[in-house]
Amino acid sequence: MRAPDHGLLRPWRFLVLQGAARERLGELFAQAALADEPELPAAKLDKLRGKPLRAPMIIVGICSPRDHPKVPLLEQQLAAGAAIDNLLIAAHAQDIGAIWRTGPMATHDTVTRGLGLTEQESLLAFLYLGTPDGPRRPLKEEDFQPYVQDW
Numbered sequence: 001m002r003a004p005d006h007g008l009l010r011p012w013r014f015l016v017l018q019g020a021a022r023e024r025l026g027e028l029f030a031q032a033a034l035a036d037e038p039e040l041p042a043a044k045l046d047k048l049r050g051k052p053l054r055a056p057m058i059i060v061g062i063c064s065p066r067d068h069p070k071v072p073l074l075e076q077q078l079a080a081g082a083a084i085d086n087l088l089i090a091a092h093a094q095d096i097g098a099i100w101r102t103g104p105m106a107t108h109d110t111v112t113r114g115l116g117l118t119e120q121e122s123l124l125a126f127l128y129l130g131t132p133d134g135p136r137r138p139l140k141e142e143d144f145q146p147y148v149q150d151w
Contacts, residue, residue, distance in 0.1 A: 001083075002083075002086065003079050003080075003082035003083035003085075003086055004078070004079055004082050005079040005082075006070070006071045006075050006079070007066075007068050007070065007071040009065075009066045009068060009071060009076060009079070011063055011064055011065045011066055011076035011077075011079055011080050012061065012062060012064060012079070012080035012083045012084070013062050013064045013121075014059050014060065014061055014087075015059070015060040015062065015115060015116075016057065016058075016059055016060075017052065017057065017058040017059070017060065018056065018057050022052040022053055022058060023049075023052070023053070025052040025058065025111075025115075026048065026049035026050060026051060026052045026053065027049065028105075028110060028111045028114040028115070029048040029049065029051060029052070029105050029111065030048050030049050031110050031114070032105060032108040032109075032110035032111050033045065033048050035108075035110050036108075048105075052126075054128060054130075055097075055128035055129055055130035056129070056130045057129040057130065058126055058127065058128055058129070059087060059125075059126075059127040059129065060115060060123060060125070060126060060127075061081075061083070061084035061087070061123070061124045061125035061126075061127060062080070062117060062122070062123055062124065063077050063080035063121060063122045063124050064080070064118075064120075064121050065077070065120055065121070077122070077124070080124055081124055081125075084100070084124055084125045084127065085100075087127060088100055088127060091127070091129055096129055096130070096131075097128075097129065097130050097131055097132035097133075098127055098128065098129050099127070099128050100125050100126075100127055101125070101127075101128060102123075102124070102125060102126065105126075106123045106124070106125075106126065107122075107123065111123070
């Protein structure tokens with residue numbers, strides 16, 4: 001519940017999907033794909049249905065903005081993103097495998113309506129949580145200099 005949040009609006013909410021809820025999300029993915037491409041091959045539909053089954057838990061991060069005269073939508077979206085990132089960092093700190101996913105299903109009307117989002121809300125993340133499968137990929141050392149400059 002902590003993130004940079006101008007106005008302390010808490011412009012976020014989360015849906016926790018476990019068990020059969022992940023299968024229902026897979027069905028929403030399939031419905032969305034069929035709405036766009038009615039002749040989609042069965043193999044592609046099966047792949048979409050299986051995506052939410054890759055982890056035992058998915059947390060859906062949602063920006064749920066509030067009307068406020070001094071806090072624009074962009075600031076609220078950034079605050080919601082920071083809250084989601086805090087969940088990701090907390091998962092990693094507890095040795096829980098976690099990855100932030102989006103993709104076309106995150107903005108598809110069939111999926112967002114099926115998950116109960118309002119017209120004003122936006123789906124920012126599917127956080128897949130579970131036990132990492134296989135060795136961790138080493139992170140390469142990044143040079144921060146190209147991203148930072150004196151002014």
